[in-house]
Amino acid sequence: xxxxxxxxxxxxxxxxxxxxxxxxxxxxxxLRCENIExxxxxxxxxxxxxxxxxxxxxxxxxxxxxxxxxxGAVVLACGGIGGLYKNSTNFxxxxxxxxxxxxxHGVACEHLDYIQIHPTTxxxxxxxxxxxxxxxxxxxGALLLDKNGNRFTNELQPRDVVSAAIRAQxxxxxxxxxxxxxxPIGEAAIREHFPNILERCEEEGYDPIxxxxxxxxxxxxxxxGIWVDSEKSRTSAEHLYAIGETSCxxxxxxxxxxxxxxxxxxxxxxxxxxxxxxxxAPELCRPDRLDLNQYEDQNVILEGYHKQVLNEIERMxxxxx
Numbered sequence: 001x002x003x004x005x006x007x008x009x010x011x012x013x014x015x016x017x018x019x020x021x022x023x024x025x026x027x028x029x030x031l032r033c034e035n036i037e038x039x040x041x042x043x044x045x046x047x048x049x050x051x052x053x054x055x056x057x058x059x060x061x062x063x064x065x066x067x068x069x070x071x072g073a074v075v076l077a078c079g080g081i082g083g084l085y086k087n088s089t090n091f092x093x094x095x096x097x098x099x100x101x102x103x104x105h106g107v108a109c110e111h112l113d114y115i116q117i118h119p120t121t122x123x124x125x126x127x128x129x130x131x132x133x134x135x136x137x138x139x140x141g142a143l144l145l146d147k148n149g150n151r152f153t154n155e156l157q158p159r160d161v162v163s164a165a166i167r168a169q170x171x172x173x174x175x176x177x178x179x180x181x182x183x184p185i186g187e188a189a190i191r192e193h194f195p196n197i198l199e200r201c202e203e204e205g206y207d208p209i210x211x212x213x214x215x216x217x218x219x220x221x222x223x224x225g226i227w228v229d230s231e232k233s234r235t236s237a238e239h240l241y242a243i244g245e246t247s248c249x250x251x252x253x254x255x256x257x258x259x260x261x262x263x264x265x266x267x268x269x270x271x272x273x274x275x276x277x278x279x280x281a282p283e284l285c286r287p288d289r290l291d292l293n294q295y296e297d298q299n300v301i302l303e304g305y306h307k308q309v310l311n312e313i314e315r316m317x318x319x320x321x
Contacts, residue, residue, distance in 0.1 A: 019262055043302075045295045046101055047074050047240065053282060054240035058295055066295035073239045073276045076102075077269075080222035080245035081115070081313075082129070084306055087218035089121055089132045098246045100305035102226045103312060108236040110248050111224035112309070113316040116256055118220030119162040120144075122204060122213060123177035130218040131200050133180060135159070140189060145179040145212055152178075158255060163217040170216075179212035221245065221261060223252040224316075232275035233268040239282045241272040 030036050039059075045066055046058040056070040078098035082090020102109055120138070121130035138144075138155040144162075146152050146169050153165035166178050182190055187209045190198055198208060206213045225248040226235055233241050233249065244265045251264055295301060 018259065022262055022266070043298060044078065044097065044101075045298065045301055047076075047105070048290055049105060049237060049240075053238035055282075058290070058292065060295070060298060064298065066292045068290050068292065072282045073241065075272060075276075076226065076235075076240070076242040076246050077244045078246045080225075081309060082219050082222075084310060085219040087121065087130050087216060089118060089130050089218055089220050091129050092127075095302070095306050096222075096309040097302060097305045098242070099225060099312075100308045102235070102242075103308060105237065107240065108227040109225065109312070110227045111254075111316070112313045113320060114223035114248075114252075114254050115219060115313070116159060116221040116223060117163045117217050119159055119166055119217050120180055120215040121218040121220075122201065122206075123216045124204065130216070131197075131204075132220070133197060133213070133215055134194070137180070137182060137185070137194060137197065138162075140193065141184040143181045143184060144215075145181055147173045147175055147179075149179070149212075159220075160255060166215075166217050177214040177216045180215045181212040182208040183210070183212075221252075221256050223254065223256055224248050228268070231271065232279075233272040234275065241276070243269045243272055 030038070039061065041062045043060045044057055045060055047054055048056055048058060048068065054071075054074045056068060057074055058066055058068050060066045076098040078096075079094040080090055081094070081096035081099070082088030083092045083095035099109060099112065101107075118132060118135070120133040120135075122133055124130065142155065143151050144153055144155050144166065152169050153162060155162065157165075169178055170176065182194075185193075190209055201208045201213050222245050225246050226242040228235055228242050228247045228249050230249055230251075233243050233247060235242050235247075245261065247268065249264070249268060252261065
């Protein structure tokens with residue numbers, strides 16, 4: 001993927017949709033690779049292991065039939081846990097299932113209580129992911145206002161501090177949101193630096209050039225996850241890797257800095273890929289020996305995963321109080 005990597009590094013900053021630009025560039029490269037098969041509308045239900053080594057996954061396709069897929073190595077890149085929350089910048093189907101699978105198989109997880117809340121997402125009555133009003137908007141000079149139009153906090157404080165201030169103000173005012181005023185940035189800067197945010201706000205019926213927009217804190221990023229080493233993104237199970245928000249490699253600490261997760265995902269994905277390509281070849285498991293009957297009711301399995309993750313988050317929170 002050398003050509004794709006080159007394109008990605010050239011596009012480390014692209015207006016206000018950097019993440020989309022990176023993923024689209026990589027996807028375009030994958031679509032050109034004849035040795036890669038993409039299976040759409042397929043649900044990961046579990047992974048399986050022989051002794052301590054992972055040997056493949058169990059997944060259900062569009063027909064709902066669970067199937068065992070053997071593999072010399074498995075990479076879990078399933079995103080975070082946003083779908084478990086009412087307000088989140090994640091898609092609703094991102095529900096931490098890989099974390100639950102790891103817990104089920106005794107694969108080490110850590111810091112599941114490290115959950116970052118983004119202070120400013122566009123408030124909406126609609127269900128689904130919340131649209132992110134980037135932190136850089138406040139960095140450029142946007143202000144946070146209460147229901148009376150008064151500024152109530154320092155917008156440049158850390159995310160957790162700003163989120164707490166917004167929640168306190170919402171409780172005080174009896175409202176479901178506060179207001180973010182982008183007008184101090186100026187029309188020219190808004191159009192140049194935040195065109196996607198401007199377009200989305202206008203789609204929702206707001207004009208940030210001439211009026212404040214409603215914002216609410218939402219779950220944004222998950223710093224905990226499946227433990228991986230800092231060398232090759234290996235988990236505690238042989239031939240099982242985790243990358244991106246599913247993993248916990250320690251580089252983010254307890255309060256992730258904006259956008260560094262994009263580069264973290266690229267770096268650790270490359271390290272995992274190098275280890276799989278140049279590392280020791282694994283012995284394949286025997287997926288034909290698996291009992292797939294236990295995976296027939298997907299809803300029961302996935303609901304169980306969601307409860308398990310939330311319970312473990314609460315357990316870790318209490319343990320660290």
